[in-house]
Amino acid sequence: MRIKQSASFPHPILAEATGDYGPNKFQLSLEVQEQAAAGDVHLTGKLLLDDGSILKLIEAGQAVSGLMIYCQGTYLDAFENRDLGDIELDLSGGKVRGPVHVRGVVVALQDGLKLDSAAISDEFPDESRFVDAGDLLAMTDELSFEAGLEKLSPMESIFRLKLHEELTEGVFALDLDDEAIGILAAPSLHRFLSLLREQAARDALLSSLYLPVVMSVLDAMHDEPDYVDKRWHSVMSARCNAEGIDLANPDLASAAQRLLDSPLGSLQRVFEKLGGA
Template sequence: MRVSENTRFPHPVLGLDTGDFALGEFSVEIEVKENRSTGAVTLEHTVTLTEPGIIALVESNQASVGCIIKCVDTFFSDLRQMAWSTGRTDFSPGLLLNRVSLRPIVWLKTDLNEWDPGTIHHEFEPPVSLNNGDIIAVGEELIINVGQAKLAPIESIFDLVKSENIPEGMFEVDTTGHRIALLVNEEMFQTLAQLRLKTDGPEILMSSIYMPAIMEVLDALRNGDQSYESLRWYQPFIAKCDLKGVSIEPNMSIIKAAQILLERPVARLSKLVGE
């Protein structure tokens, strides 16, 4: 089953900015609990549903709340019913790893004849008749990241590499290898190596080298190029984006995203000056 922001249904559905209902909202908040030693995952959830007619269906067991859960890396794809309105869902080790998408939905467990909660848009000419299995509410897709990739320091996916072809005072970013190469000439290589050893060196490097490098990476990824997915740096980078709430999209602000990923390095520079 595939549901996206562009999906449209022949019957009224709460959510996806359809305007099918005059009022009401539907969303699910997820908190991920991981057992690092076994790989087991627990999702603790809280459902927000404010449309009275749909609430009544859920509470009378005529409809269910759950999520369509997909994990590309493990080929896991399933619709999981979730307890109303809070609860937990357990997953065995190995079922979920790296990037996992969750699409909250409410679906009918029975046929529904002549249903009119009083909030359906008039274009559907309520009352309406719906079938067992019909989706009647869709929430915003959630992205979580499972596993240890997201915990790696983002600078660990970079390598400082000497190159005779780089002009003095410049550097270039090469994203084609399994680690992202920061190409510099011999003099700059020595300067950066010494800077790393200083107490405040890492903070300076974050703003001067890593932030523009990450902007370069984000710019490459926002164009939808899938050639990077097989490279080892890709999964930790995407995991860090998911952890920090950075969504890679064509119209994203790469400078804002880079600052979020590096936890506002310019602010840390100001602190160094104050010291």
């Protein structure tokens, strides 16, 4: 199960978002090594906690530290017991695909444990400082990464240029109802774009066509959940996750430029090659 960063609890929680333990910290850092084609994913990192009272509970066997791992793409929802300090985790063998979410946690193993850290905010009365087995004592920020091959798919693989007889010349429209994103163009523009795609100046398409297309697609992904089963949606989502782009609240211009690898720079290089700058 995933824990919302904004979740509230009836007892103090050591977490960056709560501030219940003042300046004390519980932090997770991760590095991801992946061989996407083979389905191999290895995590290494550190799980660090600096509150003495919670450390004593762990050392006494009254609480346990570990990682919560959630991957909707493979229905993985697991807790992996891991000691504090250096950590390793093998998620190979197809255990994860798509967005993967990892959070460090400390969980109570006994009923009636007293939370007696001097760092706990005075706002918590004494009766709120007791926890039972299974209660959460501490949580890190959630870290996420994208597993699998979708994030490696070329952007052009999800676009299809389509002829549309009834469109006004010089403009394009989008069709998002197929597995690929349809870019609809009237006959003259369709011929020109088809020709341009085969020329040295094809990178000009990145800024003149693909940039506004990607901005429109990102906006549609934010507002229209009906497209989630389309292949183009899964590729775009994977690319956004890999780039750290928040689809819930995207900066459309910035996100599109990142996904297309600074397309205006490509346009500038086209003109430099052609002697125009």
